Amino acid sequence: MDLQNLLDDIVGDIQPFLGQGAAADYIPGLATVDTSQFGIAVATRGGEVYASGDATVPFSIQSISKVFTLALVLAGDDDSVWKRVFREPSGNPFNSLVQLEHEDGIPRNPFINAGALVVTDRLLSLTDGSAAEAVRSFMRDESGNPGIDSDAEVAASEARNSHRNASLAHFLASYGNLENPVDEVLDAYIAQCALAMSCTDLALAARFLATNGRRADGTAFLPASQTKRINAVMLTCGTYDAAGEFAYRVGLPGKSGVGGGVIAVVPNNCTICVWSPALDRSGNSVAGVAALDAFTTRSGWSIF
Numbered sequence: 315m316d317l318q319n320l321l322d323d324i325v326g327d328i329q330p331f332l333g334q335g336a337a338a339d340y341i342p343g344l345a346t347v348d349t350s351q352f353g354i355a356v357a358t359r360g361g362e363v364y365a366s367g368d369a370t371v372p373f374s375i376q377s378i379s380k381v382f383t384l385a386l387v388l389a390g391d392d393d394s395v396w397k398r399v400f401r402e403p404s405g406n407p408f409n410s411l412v413q414l415e416h417e418d419g420i421p422r423n424p425f426i427n428a429g430a431l432v433v434t435d436r437l438l439s440l441t442d443g444s445a446a447e448a449v450r451s452f453m454r455d456e457s458g459n460p461g462i463d464s465d466a467e468v469a470a471s472e473a474r475n476s477h478r479n480a481s482l483a484h485f486l487a488s489y490g491n492l493e494n495p496v497d498e499v500l501d502a503y504i505a506q507c508a509l510a511m512s513c514t515d516l517a518l519a520a521r522f523l524a525t526n527g528r529r530a531d532g533t534a535f536l537p538a539s540q541t542k543r544i545n546a547v548m549l550t551c552g553t554y555d556a557a558g559e560f561a562y563r564v565g566l567p568g569k570s571g572v573g574g575g576v577i578a579v580v581p582n583n584c585t586i587c588v589w590s591p592a593l594d595r596s597g598n599s600v601a602g603v604a605a606l607d608a609f610t611t612r613s614g615w616s617i618f
């Protein structure tokens with residue numbers, strides 16, 4: 315298959331979707347982005363990259379970072395985090411407080427905000443307080459881009475508007491489900507979400523999910539059983555309340571973020587990252603999901 319041709323075709327085909335939906339505005343730093351942008355990149359398990367559109371433009375990765383904190387925790391800690399967070403779809407908004415009280419402070423999964431705060435908290439403990447730096451350095455190493463960093467403006471903007479995440483963190487602490495002070499957990503969480511990366515960077519950084527846990531330099535990062543599990547949680551919980559629709563349309567494990575990025579994994583084959591900032595009502599990129607739908611339909615690459 316001519317991957318480059320396929321990606322170029324998809325960039326042409328998704329033009330009618332650009333501008334459908336709206337950029338996230340609950341973090342003001344994200345609201346001003348140009349919604350006519352679209353990028354797509356594929357990184358093969360051997361490390362070749364194919365890209366088209368705005369694939370080298372950095373964007374705010376937001377919740378996509380949650381896949382990487384989970385992977386770093388599982389690499390450092392094996393399975394103990396699963397005592398503190400479940401792995402079921404939540405059926406509730408990603409920042410909901412209600413479910414956490416009903417379920418005694420154990421978040422439904424690591425990709426809703428409450429669960430991600432627990433995972434970041436664990437990473438803080440495992441890294442002596444350097445969770446955000448650990449994620450950043452993993453991203454730099456795997457993508458080969460030493461310029462990757464947190465966008466200070468986006469981080470400050472989220473910090474000023476993080477009452478709901480602060481509530482979730484205090485709530486977790488009240489159930490004894492945080493090991494570190496609330497402020498430190500929130501700072502690390504906001505910094506990981508504010509990482510600015512391109513489609514190319516992210517497709518490369520996620521490649522361990524398509525290589526049974528191997529890093530770019532060939533060393534073992536996670537056992538194959540753990541990458542299988544991360545991919546499974548992405549499939550069931552990775553795209554907000556639309557994971558069923560995403561599985562139906564795309565047929566791959568995926569994780570989206572409110573910056574408009576989505577990563578998807580074809581196990582043993584490649585990773586794909588798409589980005590376009592305008593989101594649907596579930597919080598997923600309209601053009602991004604349409605592009606992944608077109609990619610798997612035309613390539614036949616799906617887990618089903």
Ligand code: GLU
Pocket residue numbers: 375376377378408409427472479504507570571572573
């Ligand atoms: N930093 C964002 C928040 O906590 C991430 C949301 C997302 O991308 O799902 O609200």
